[in-house]
Amino acid sequence: MNTTTDTIISRRAAAIKPSSTLAITARVRAMKAEGHDIIGFGAGEPDFTTPDPVCEAAVNAIRAGMTRYVPVPGIPEARAAVAQKLRAENAIDCEPDQIIISNGGKFSLYLAIQAIIDPGDEVIMPTPAWVSYQPMVELAGGNIVEVPTTAESGFLAAPEDFAAAITPRTRAVILNSPSNPCGTMYDPDAIRAICDVLSSHDRITLISDEIYERLVYGGREHLSPASLPSMSGKTITINGLSKAFAATGWRVGYACAPASIVKAMSKLQSQMTSSVASFTLPALVTALESCSEEVDRMRGAFERRAALMEQRVSVWPGVTCPPPMGAFYVFPDVSSAFGRTSAGGRTISDAGSFAESLLEEAGVAVVPGDDFLGCGPNHVRLSFALDEASIEDGCSRTGDWLGRLT
Numbered sequence: 412m413n414t415t416t417d418t419i420i421s422r423r424a425a426a427i428k429p430s431s432t433l434a435i436t437a438r439v440r441a442m443k444a445e446g447h448d449i450i451g452f453g454a455g456e457p458d459f460t461t462p463d464p465v466c467e468a469a470v471n472a473i474r475a476g477m478t479r480y481v482p483v484p485g486i487p488e489a490r491a492a493v494a495q496k497l498r499a500e501n502a503i504d505c506e507p508d509q510i511i512i513s514n515g516g517k518f519s520l521y522l523a524i525q526a527i528i529d530p531g532d533e534v535i536m537p538t539p540a541w542v543s544y545q546p547m548v549e550l551a552g553g554n555i556v557e558v559p560t561t562a563e564s565g566f567l568a569a570p571e572d573f574a575a576a577i578t579p580r581t582r583a584v585i586l587n588s589p590s591n592p593c594g595t596m597y598d599p600d601a602i603r604a605i606c607d608v609l610s611s612h613d614r615i616t617l618i619s620d621e622i623y624e625r626l627v628y629g630g631r632e633h634l635s636p637a638s639l640p641s642m643s644g645k646t647i648t649i650n651g652l653s654k655a656f657a658a659t660g661w662r663v664g665y666a667c668a669p670a671s672i673v674k675a676m677s678k679l680q681s682q683m684t685s686s687v688a689s690f691t692l693p694a695l696v697t698a699l700e701s702c703s704e705e706v707d708r709m710r711g712a713f714e715r716r717a718a719l720m721e722q723r724v725s726v727w728p729g730v731t732c733p734p735p736m737g738a739f740y741v742f743p744d745v746s747s748a749f750g751r752t753s754a755g756g757r758t759i760s761d762a763g764s765f766a767e768s769l770l771e772e773a774g775v776a777v778v779p780g781d782d783f784l785g786c787g788p789n790h791v792r793l794s795f796a797l798d799e800a801s802i803e804d805g806c807s808r809t810g811d812w813l814g815r816l817t
């Protein structure tokens with residue numbers, strides 16, 4: 412860093428790492444634009460387009476003049492539609508005043524953390540964990556307490572691991588099921604057992620990031636912690652349009668929390684973004700009320716891709732990987748490649764050099780796992796949000812590349 416940058420950029424901004432997953436997506440986009448033949452397993456976004464009725468609802472709203480400021484947490488119809496969805500699909504007993512709609516699940520999470528975390532508070536999270544939790548907690552002055560998990564357990568933490576991590580400073584636990592980056596999820600009994608531990612601690616709020624809730628495979632069931640009576644008054648549930656409705660660019664997410672927390676989040680949102688774009692709110696209502704079939708169709712495609720991915724990765728020489736259960740990621744251990752040399756003469760020493768060499772030599776983009784909190788250098792993340800032919804192509808390129816390591 413040069414002196415000028417040192418003096419003009421705040422310590423807070425300087426300390427934050429840019430989102431590595433968005434950086435890889437941008438790099439793949441740029442390489443493709445230059446004419447390179449790249450298979451991108453990097454992007455954390457569905458390759459489908461947003462369902463037509465959702466797009467039409469937004470266009471109609473714009474044409475009808477819905478282009479002005481709207482209430483900070485969202486128009487009443489949209490908050491009611493979210494509350495209705497959470498009651499009907501997630502068994503969460505909630506009212507519209509417990510809902511706030513924000514610019515993506517990401518900003519919902521940011522507001523939730525800003526609303527409840529004071530400097531010095533501890534936030535427990537199982538790791539490996541999604542890239543953005545740590546910067547968000549640190550921007551609030553909080554300290555992360557990791558609960559490390561292993562591939563052998565499917566990257567799932569046990570209730571006693573949470574119990575052991577709790578201290579008098581613990582203010583929140585972040586749970587992300589199904590998980591990015593691991594592609595695994597907690598079954599309902601595991602959620603109940605974890606909540607049994609948390610419910611006896613008055614000061615602890617659970618932040619349950621359920622952005623991948625609709626994308627679960629093999630007949631698995633997602634249980635929302637806030638549906639448990641002991642947790643309903645101490646859980647912030649996060650969700651949004653991005654993943655289930657193939658709407659990452661719309662930036663529409665929401666949170667459901669006790670009304671006092673939603674009020675605090677609203678106050679913060681009023682000073683930061685005011686609200687989401689007004690015309691996305693009727694589109695959110697349409698998505699939640701009338702697009703279940705489209706979501707099921709996309710989920711079915713992801714389920715087929717998950718099976719294909721599992722099968723193709725299982726034949727890569729030396730690579731091990733828990734089977735995907737939800738979201739659209741696999742998180743294989745590639746450490747058997749470390750210490751070896753690629754056909755292009757590169758030494759593979761960690762997930763970063765693995766990903767770099769694979770991209771340069773085979774045209775396959777993956778995300779090094781060490782960008783995810785608590786992962787260590789052994790894993791890479793592959794997203795299967797791309798068509799089956801590309802999955803086949805990318806997996807055979809990777810298998811061939813691995814087979815030529817010496």
Ligand SMILES: Cc1ncc(COP(=O)(O)O)c(C=O)c1O
Binds near residue numbers: 652
């Ligand atoms: C685990 C997790 N939570 C939250 C988000 C935020 O999604 P969005 O802001 O697009 O709603 C993402 C996006 O990648 C994610 O992977």
